Amino acid sequence: xxxxxxxxxxxxxxxxxxxxxxxxxxxxxxxxxxxxxxxxxxxxxxxxxxxxxxxxxxxxxxxxxxxxxxxxxxxxxxxxxxxxxxxxxxxxxxxxxxxxxxxxxxxxxxxxxxxxxxxxxxxxx
Numbered sequence: 403x404x405x406x407x408x409x410x411x412x413x414x415x416x417x418x419x420x421x422x423x424x425x426x427x428x429x430x431x432x433x434x435x436x437x438x439x440x441x442x443x444x445x446x447x448x449x450x451x452x453x454x455x456x457x458x459x460x461x462x463x464x465x466x467x468x469x470x471x472x473x474x475x476x477x478x479x480x481x482x483x484x485x486x487x488x489x490x491x492x493x494x495x496x497x498x499x500x501x502x503x504x505x506x507x508x509x510x511x512x513x514x515x516x517x518x519x520x521x522x523x524x525x526x527x
Contacts, residue, residue, distance in 0.1 A: 405473040405474070406442065406471050406473050407471070408471050409469065409471075409486075409487065410463070410467070410469050411467060411487075411491070412467055413460065414466055414468070415501070418497040421497040422497050423490075425497075426483070426493065428451060428452060428482075429450075429451040430448055430449070430450055430451075431450075431451055432448055433446075434446065436456070436459035436471065437455060437456055438456055438457075442473060444471050445459065446460050447460055447461050448468070450483075452482050452483075454481070454482060456472065456473050456479050457472070458471070458472040458487075458490075459472070470487060492520065496512065496520050496522065503522070507526070507527060508524045508525060508526060509524070509525045509527050510522055510523070510524055511525075
């Protein structure tokens with residue numbers, strides 16, 4: 403019996419995802435299997451190797467975005483990535499926004515706020 407759940411996301415930029423994973427101290431592997439409960443495995447175009455016993459697989463969808471596939475049982479993934487992958491999605495958005503701003507010739511200053519939010523200030527150079 404598989405416990406894997408698929409979550410649709412708007413993740414499209416693997417470079418930004420890799421930066422978000424690195425900030426979380428996680429590795430992003432290509433074309434491998436993600437671990438789930440017991441001996442359950444699922445193949446992923448990319449896999450976020452978590453510190454605990456489970457991983458997150460990313461598979462490309464027909465619209466070009468990546469769906470997240472993970473075994474959400476016992477909150478093990480949530481403990482590392484936040485509820486609904488919140489920490490991962492937040493950092494992905496931060497790194498994607500910073501890269502896009504720089505691509506458009508803007509300078510970016512990042513400030514992590516005490517409440518966990520991230521504030522980006524963009525300036526034309």
